[in-house]
Amino acid sequence: MAYPYRHEKETRILSECFGDPSARTVAGWKKHGGYQGIARALEIGRDATIEDVKASGLRGRGGAGFPTGLKWSFMPKNTGRPHYLLCNADESEPGTFKDREIIRWTPHQLIEGCLVGSYAIGAAHCYIYLRGEFFETTQILARALEEAYAEGLVGRDIMGSGVDIDITLHVGAGAYICGEETGLMNSLEGRRGEPRIKPPFPAAVGAFGMPTTINNVETLAATAHIARHGGEWYRQWGTDKSPGTKLFCVSGHVNRPGNYEFPLGFPMMELIEDVCGGMRDGKALKAVIPGGSSVPIMSAEDCRACTLCYEGVEAAGSMLGCASVIVMDENTDIVKQVRRMAYFYTHESCGQCTPCREGTAWATRILRRIEDGLGTEDDLDTLIQISEQMTGTTICVLSDSLAMPIISSIEKFREDYLALIRRGERVGAA
Amino acid sequence: MADNGRKADTVTLTIDGHEVTVPKGTSLLHAAETLGVEVPHYCYHPGLSAPAQCRICLVEVEGAPKLQPSCVTMAQDGQVVHTESAQARRMRQGVLEFYLVNHPLDCPICDMSGECKLQDYVFNEGREHGRGREPKRVFGRDDFGGDVLYYGDRCVMCTRCVRFMDEVARDGRLTVVERGDRAVIDTFFESGLDGASFAGNIVDICPVGALVSKDFLHKARAWDLDHTESVCPNCSQGCNIDLHTRDNLVQRLKPRENPEVNGHWMCDYGRANYEWLNRPGRLEAPAVGRGDKRRASDWQHALHALFERLAEAEGASVRVVGSAFSSNEALDALRALAEQAGTLQAGVFRARRAEDEDPLPGFPILVRRRDLAPNVDGAGILGFTRVGDDDGTGGLEEAADHDGVLIVVGDELADQDESFGAKAGLFVYLGTFDSPAARNADFVLPLTTFAEEEGTFVNAQGRVQRFRQGLRGPGTAQPAWLVLGTLAAALTGGDRPVSAADAFASIVQRHAAFGGLIWEGVGSAGAALEAAHA
Ligand SMILES: Cc1cc2nc3c(=O)[nH]c(=O)nc-3n(C[C@H](O)[C@H](O)[C@H](O)COP(=O)(O)O)c2cc1C
Ligand code: SF4
Ligand code: SF4
Ligand code: SF4
Ligand code: FES
Numbered sequence: 010m011a012y013p014y015r016h017e018k019e020t021r022i023l024s025e026c027f028g029d030p031s032a033r034t035v036a037g038w039k040k041h042g043g044y045q046g047i048a049r050a051l052e053i054g055r056d057a058t059i060e061d062v063k064a065s066g067l068r069g070r071g072g073a074g075f076p077t078g079l080k081w082s083f084m085p086k087n088t089g090r091p092h093y094l095l096c097n098a099d100e101s102e103p104g105t106f107k108d109r110e111i112i113r114w115t116p117h118q119l120i121e122g123c124l125v126g127s128y129a130i131g132a133a134h135c136y137i138y139l140r141g142e143f144f145e146t147t148q149i150l151a152r153a154l155e156e157a158y159a160e161g162l163v164g165r166d167i168m169g170s171g172v173d174i175d176i177t178l179h180v181g182a183g184a185y186i187c188g189e190e191t192g193l194m195n196s197l198e199g200r201r202g203e204p205r206i207k208p209p210f211p212a213a214v215g216a217f218g219m220p221t222t223i224n225n226v227e228t229l230a231a232t233a234h235i236a237r238h239g240g241e242w243y244r245q246w247g248t249d250k251s252p253g254t255k256l257f258c259v260s261g262h263v264n265r266p267g268n269y270e271f272p273l274g275f276p277m278m279e280l281i282e283d284v285c286g287g288m289r290d291g292k293a294l295k296a297v298i299p300g301g302s303s304v305p306i307m308s309a310e311d312c313r314a315c316t317l318c319y320e321g322v323e324a325a326g327s328m329l330g331c332a333s334v335i336v337m338d339e340n341t342d343i344v345k346q347v348r349r350m351a352y353f354y355t356h357e358s359c360g361q362c363t364p365c366r367e368g369t370a371w372a373t374r375i376l377r378r379i380e381d382g383l384g385t386e387d388d389l390d391t392l393i394q395i396s397e398q399m400t401g402t403t404i405c406v407l408s409d410s411l412a413m414p415i416i417s418s419i420e421k422f423r424e425d426y427l428a429l430i431r432r433g434e435r436v437g438a439a
Numbered sequence: 440m441a442d443n444g445r446k447a448d449t450v451t452l453t454i455d456g457h458e459v460t461v462p463k464g465t466s467l468l469h470a471a472e473t474l475g476v477e478v479p480h481y482c483y484h485p486g487l488s489a490p491a492q493c494r495i496c497l498v499e500v501e502g503a504p505k506l507q508p509s510c511v512t513m514a515q516d517g518q519v520v521h522t523e524s525a526q527a528r529r530m531r532q533g534v535l536e537f538y539l540v541n542h543p544l545d546c547p548i549c550d551m552s553g554e555c556k557l558q559d560y561v562f563n564e565g566r567e568h569g570r571g572r573e574p575k576r577v578f579g580r581d582d583f584g585g586d587v588l589y590y591g592d593r594c595v596m597c598t599r600c601v602r603f604m605d606e607v608a609r610d611g612r613l614t615v616v617e618r619g620d621r622a623v624i625d626t627f628f629e630s631g632l633d634g635a636s637f638a639g640n641i642v643d644i645c646p647v648g649a650l651v652s653k654d655f656l657h658k659a660r661a662w663d664l665d666h667t668e669s670v671c672p673n674c675s676q677g678c679n680i681d682l683h684t685r686d687n688l689v690q691r692l693k694p695r696e697n698p699e700v701n702g703h704w705m706c707d708y709g710r711a712n713y714e715w716l717n718r719p720g721r722l723e724a725p726a727v728g729r730g731d732k733r734r735a736s737d738w739q740h741a742l743h744a745l746f747e748r749l750a751e752a753e754g755a756s757v758r759v760v761g762s763a764f765s766s767n768e769a770l771d772a773l774r775a776l777a778e779q780a781g782t783l784q785a786g787v788f789r790a791r792r793a794e795d796e797d798p799l800p801g802f803p804i805l806v807r808r809r810d811l812a813p814n815v816d817g818a819g820i821l822g823f824t825r826v827g828d829d830d831g832t833g834g835l836e837e838a839a840d841h842d843g844v845l846i847v848v849g850d851e852l853a854d855q856d857e858s859f860g861a862k863a864g865l866f867v868y869l870g871t872f873d874s875p876a877a878r879n880a881d882f883v884l885p886l887t888t889f890a891e892e893e894g895t896f897v898n899a900q901g902r903v904q905r906f907r908q909g910l911r912g913p914g915t916a917q918p919a920w921l922v923l924g925t926l927a928a929a930l931t932g933g934d935r936p937v938s939a940a941d942a943f944a945s946i947v948q949r950h951a952a953f954g955g956l957i958w959e960g961v962g963s964a965g966a967a968l969e970a971a972h973a
Binding site for chain 1: 490491492493494495497504505506508511530533534536537538540541570571572573576595596598614615617618619620621622
């Protein structure tokens with residue numbers, strides 16, 4: 010099956026083989042230059058590999074945008090203890106569907122990235138933590154991994170280098186919070202998926218109490234290419250602060266939703282209007298959530314001059330997150346949309362921290378009441394205060410992740426709320 | 440000035456404008472405590488790990504981007520901390536408001552009311568009126584087995600109970616089920632906490648009324664209870680406890696912190712066994728005369744008559760039976776009197792002995808000992824010999840047939856029959872309950888229990904521990920040390936003891952093991968007997 014949509018303006022580094030099942034085998038992947046990255050890394054050594062990744066300026070694609078090379082350099086040296094690389098393939102952020110596609114079409118791209126990362130941080134074991142619902146994805150990856158083991162690319166003495174790297178697949182049970190890095194570690198260890206307090210940081214005490222690095226699927230996939238071509242090569246794309254290319258998961262009311270790969274800094278309106286074929290049914294743009302559900306919502310106005318890189322989206326008042334662009338047209342009921350998202354966070358809160366456990370649920374109930382036409386204007390103040398009380402007060406940022414959309418939606422779409430509260434009118438589609 | 444003498448292993452910081460120096464590795468919460476500032480906290484408990492999840496202990500640390508959980512943030516040199524800044528107070532108020540979103544506010548029927556940390560904190564700094572208008576989530580009540588009931592709606596999800604079972608009892612029978620605001624505490628199997636031997640502690644550490652004791656359910660309001668420092672009388676560990684009393688009855692026992700003995704904990708066996716202190720039908724007044732000739736008397740006449748009989752008996756062979764439930768003061772006064780009255784043949788006592796001991800794995804200093812009485816070790820040190828079987832019976836053949844002076848203190852002689860002491864020249868029975876085996880006693884004298892008097896026990900670690908008076912004794916019952924000490928003083932012409940402190944002082948004089956101890960020095964936490972002597 011051909012991949013749903015492509016666009017000639019794309020720069021396809023990670024997504025080159027999307028839609029092409031032939032790249033799922035070792036031989037197929039090698040035709041595209043596969044396994045040259047790890048070969049070169051093994052040749053230049055650990056430190057040089059980390060330096061390459063540092064030089065590339067690659068930033069974590071899991072949402073926080075932390076510089077990957079720097080993260081790798083935090084790993085202690087010569088501890089005599091096992092180190093672990095964890096690959097975060099829990100991809101559960103609403104609106105996000107890039108990691109799944111990387112694994113489905115190019116499982117060896119991820120395997121190679123895991124090898125590069127493991128080698129660089131001195132890990133002899135890498136766990137790929139897969140979202141529980143990724144059934145087909147997991148099967149494809151498992152088959153590829155089996156082949157990679159058979160070909161001597163993974164396991165003992167990889168590619169005759171004397172280096173041992175094992176990769177284990179671990180399938181989660183379907184909890185968003187297990188995508189949070191320390192929640193993932195607890196889950197991997199067989200505990201409740203609850204984030205841990207930091208410090209200690211994973212590089213000191215991570216999975217199984219050992220020094221650990223955790224990276225997103227897309228991040229690791231990118232390191233396979235960086236290892237092959239060097240850090241400077243990667244900087245030919247993107248901006249100074251956001252180098253490289255990135256997969257944009259566009260969903261919502263556009264004509265051609267899907268995964269598109271562009272250099273960071275690509276204009277948001279061009280993505281929507283040109284690449285995605287514009288708004289569905291010629292409707293007007295109302296709002297965009299640019300980085301997965303956990304970031305502030307943007308009005309159509311905010312989008313005009315926004316460029317899709319970390320600093321560009323921040324300047325427009327939101328965050329790039331994992332670059333999951335959710336596009337909403339004029340018929341969107343923002344209150345309902347926010348309430349539905351709030352319900353998601355309520356459902357997915359692990360429940361450890363009081364502000365998150367109680368705040369998410371309470372906010373959802375207030376939003377539901379407003380949606381039902383029973384709200385008051387005081388409720389908006391209450392919602393904003395609850396959100397403030399949920400910001401910066403918890404162990405992980407799931408709590409903040411709901412606070413941001415609530416606050417920004419009330420700030421930017423107050424009229425939608427007031428229409429419901431004052432006149433019982435739903436703005437947007439019935 | 441304080442800085443001059445500062446050692447490398449301390450740090451000096453400022454909390455709410457006051458400078459304080461604390462050992463390195465002290466949390467901000469504890470550092471504040473040294474200044475008398477209580478930072479509200481739920482999940483943190485000094486006997487457990489610190490998950491920093493309740494988020495109510497957040498304080499402002501200058502220079503930090505966010506508020507910091509004071510329970511896990513370690514004090515550092517030069518830190519400037521504000522527990523009362525507008526930001527810290529606002530956040531606390533916010534967290535407290537969250538706690539009330541689903542809380543049923545059923546204080547009027549909640550056993551924790553009056554000592555509940557949610558009540559306290561909300562009263563101190565919560566919002567005056569809640570803003571919640573939505574219906575509350577309802578979980579209802581769950582029987583956890585053992586003595587524990589769980590009221591899910593009152594739970595603040597601090598997980599202290601789960602962590603106690605995991606980390607201290609090392610018997611992971613509780614867990615958090617579900618997540619988000621659906622999270623509740625639950626047991627794994629139907630048996631729940633049945634058969635767990637330390638689970639009662641989770642009721643104590645639950646900061647709210649979510650875990651309550653079935654035994655205590657709706658029995659008394661917290662503010663109606665008097666608290667008396669005491670020692671658990673149910674085994675020779677001697678856990679430090681408080682007696683909670685009302686209407687001159689013990690209502691419950693609660694552990695009192697002592698890091699050397701029981702930490703914050705006590706065992707369920709000890710906790711459950713207090714009803715015997717409330718048992719009715721006590722001896723209330725002295726009686727004089729054997730068998731059918733027994734007549735009610737009063738202390739003045741009875742003691743006078745008894746003094747004359749003892750004086751007459753001078754040089755006689757004396758046997759005494761003590762008890763491992765008696766205080767050191769009672770036992771030593773008994774021994775002193777016996778030595779004064781004649782030639783002491785033997786001082787014996789009996790005590791039940793359990794088949795096994797039961798240590799608390801996460802705090803192994805605390806062991807429910809095999810000896811199921813509080814002063815087995817004290818009795819031994821004071822020269823009494825243990826006799827009889829592990830069930831606390833037998834071993835009194837010689838005493839039963841003794842033809843000299845026979846004095847029984849605190850042993851109810853439950854296994855003996857009416858022939859006990861029939862051959863004795865003088866048989867004195869001092870106790871809390873009458874007994875068929877006391878029929879031949881020439882004097883039957885009413886005693887107070889340890890809960891009705893002051894005194895000390897020596898526990899299995901060789902630690903002298905004081906208990907205080909929490910109940911009034913019935914009628915004219917007296918502490919044994921007072922009765923026996925008065926008689927001994929009359930025989931020698933010395934001073935009679937007027938307080939337990941006097942009685943203790945004479946132990947110190949007579950027994951090297953107690954050397955150097957003073958009554959005040961034993962204090963609330965007890966004092967170790969000198970190892971060399973013990
Ligand atoms: C609630 C929550 C959920 C998250 N879910 C994911 C996820 O599904 N996948 C992911 O890669 N990162 C997720 N993250 C981010 C991770 O914690 C972590 O930052 C990331 O895996 C680090 O990888 P990177 O540096 O390569 O981005 C989540 C974070 C939070 C707070
Ligand atoms: S913020 Fe929410 S999801 Fe994160 S650890 Fe706390 S309760 Fe769990
Ligand atoms: S039952 Fe009590 S101790 Fe256990 S989590 Fe709830 S509030 Fe905490
Ligand atoms: S261990 Fe012994 S002293 Fe401690 S509570 Fe139990 S019975 Fe009482
Ligand atoms: S006491 Fe510090 S977070 Fe709970």
